[in-house]
Amino acid sequence: MTIEKFSFKYSELNIGRNALILAMGYSQESLPPMINEEIDEVLESGNELCNIEGGYRITDSVNWDKSIFSILLDNVAFDIHKVIFQQIKKSNSVAIFACTAGKKITDISKEIMKDGDLLKGYVYDLFGSIVVESAMDLIQDSLQKEMVALGLKITNRFSPGYCGWEVAEQKKLFSLLPEHFCGIELTDSCLMQPTKSVSGIIGIGESVKYNRYTCNICDAPNCLYRNLKYQ
Amino acid sequence: MSDTLERLMNCVELGKINKLSAFPPSLKGQDGADELSKLALDEGINPQVILNQALIPGMSKIGEKFSQGKAFVPEMLISAKAMTAAMKHLKPFFATGEIKRNGVFVIGTVFGDLHDIGKNIVAMTIEGAGWEVIDLGVDVKPEKFIETIEKYPNCVVGLSALLTTTMANMEVIVKEIKNKYPDKVILVGGAPLSQDYCNKIGASFYSRDPQGAVEYLKKVAA
Ligand code: B12
Numbered sequence: 533m534t535i536e537k538f539s540f541k542y543s544e545l546n547i548g549r550n551a552l553i554l555a556m557g558y559s560q561e562s563l564p565p566m567i568n569e570e571i572d573e574v575l576e577s578g579n580e581l582c583n584i585e586g587g588y589r590i591t592d593s594v595n596w597d598k599s600i601f602s603i604l605l606d607n608v609a610f611d612i613h614k615v616i617f618q619q620i621k622k623s624n625s626v627a628i629f630a631c632t633a634g635k636k637i638t639d640i641s642k643e644i645m646k647d648g649d650l651l652k653g654y655v656y657d658l659f660g661s662i663v664v665e666s667a668m669d670l671i672q673d674s675l676q677k678e679m680v681a682l683g684l685k686i687t688n689r690f691s692p693g694y695c696g697w698e699v700a701e702q703k704k705l706f707s708l709l710p711e712h713f714c715g716i717e718l719t720d721s722c723l724m725q726p727t728k729s730v731s732g733i734i735g736i737g738e739s740v741k742y743n744r745y746t747c748n749i750c751d752a753p754n755c756l757y758r759n760l761k762y763q
Numbered sequence: 764m765s766d767t768l769e770r771l772m773n774c775v776e777l778g779k780i781n782k783l784s785a786f787p788p789s790l791k792g793q794d795g796a797d798e799l800s801k802l803a804l805d806e807g808i809n810p811q812v813i814l815n816q817a818l819i820p821g822m823s824k825i826g827e828k829f830s831q832g833k834a835f836v837p838e839m840l841i842s843a844k845a846m847t848a849a850m851k852h853l854k855p856f857f858a859t860g861e862i863k864r865n866g867v868f869v870i871g872t873v874f875g876d877l878h879d880i881g882k883n884i885v886a887m888t889i890e891g892a893g894w895e896v897i898d899l900g901v902d903v904k905p906e907k908f909i910e911t912i913e914k915y916p917n918c919v920v921g922l923s924a925l926l927t928t929t930m931a932n933m934e935v936i937v938k939e940i941k942n943k944y945p946d947k948v949i950l951v952g953g954a955p956l957s958q959d960y961c962n963k964i965g966a967s968f969y970s971r972d973p974q975g976a977v978e979y980l981k982k983v984a985a
Contacts, residue, residue: 565786
């Protein structure tokens, strides 16, 4: 059983203006110029706004119940449904991950909105989402490098709340991580706190595959990130 | 329509706040929503007419573009800023009753859920459509909604949620409200919602975007 923890400075994430612009729905050309100020401001203050922590725990106790598309990690059954099951079924071990951008970014965004500036509050909020996803990209890269050194490959990451896997199963997922892992808590209604947090699993094995284009296997038609990352 | 009202409507749609704002470039150096609403009042235009014929249609235009995918959240929020600048001049007329709102809209993110961006955008859009909005915030329990309905018996209620786990709490709230107020109009929205779910829990209306709610509210107010 391995536990790896990471903490990043925002500047290590290399988040550019483009990430924010795309996530808002624009291209460089179509961005209304009045948003530039907000974007510049949030990018400049990124280091003070974030408290990025994340990590994973790898378990080798992996079993399957193919008839119901279920995976058992440390004998805890997860109803991951067909789409994710197909992607991960060849794994020999699984990394259970969680990552957060910290509480501050959401607190500040909410404060700004309360003071009446919805636009700036929105840009800050979006920034927090991009930070946590980018940090998780780095963690995933690091896991991949480690596994490649051992002659192994990894899958994409999969989260409860996507492709039929219920958000409520986060309860079981967090039961397999140390308490207060990276400062993340799960509420009774399965909300992670801080808000800008993600959780999920990554498969590891000799014959698993990383799929660059996951949008075509996912069933979230209105996802903000749909087809964006790989454009 | 008077030239001033037309220009004011344009400013709201394009998010031209005041003369100093550099955006949009096509209106650089020209009066914005701030100056034009004052000018309209000075020209003797009735404040209710300014609201109904310039400000609300301006917001509505950007809302429509948003629901067609031709504009995105930031543009809605910039228009809202321009609208706020204009409303500053109209405020006194609400107090004296010279301007009447379309009704009261009570909105909150359901208990168990702390997300407020989506809810805030809906609140802002509905306010921009001429409604008085009472924003109960996040993590709102059924009792709080009931209490507020008692204060504003003719209000319309809006519920927001971001995850399927918290969406389930909408059902509880709808049930408790409908128990006491069977005819209460309740709108639901948020990323995990669907028309099916709205029907299942007995809510009145589901919209995936704020403008859909505005159109529905027009019918409610009529
Ligand atoms: C950005 C994002 C994130 C970010 C930030 C989330 C946050 N809370 O701030 C990050 C990356 C951290 C994240 C994490 C997670 N996310 Co997420 N996320 C999104 C995404 C892409 C956009 C959400 C957003 O901010 N939208 C912008 C706002 C303005 O939109 P909105 O809130 O939906 O509101 C609009 C409408 O819904 C409507 N509306 C809202 N309320 C109301 C009310 C009324 C009355 C009306 C009429 C209309 C209305 O009008 C608003 C304006 O247009 C959505 C997918 C999507 N496209 O919606 C998934 C989504 C919300 N996430 C989802 C999930 C599952 C998660 C995680 C549980 C995944 C995980 N296990 O890690 C976590 C949970 C985080 C937590 N704290 O618990 C699911 C939720 C559905 C479900 N299965 O429950 C979604 C829908 C993706 C999907 N699977 O389709 N997420």
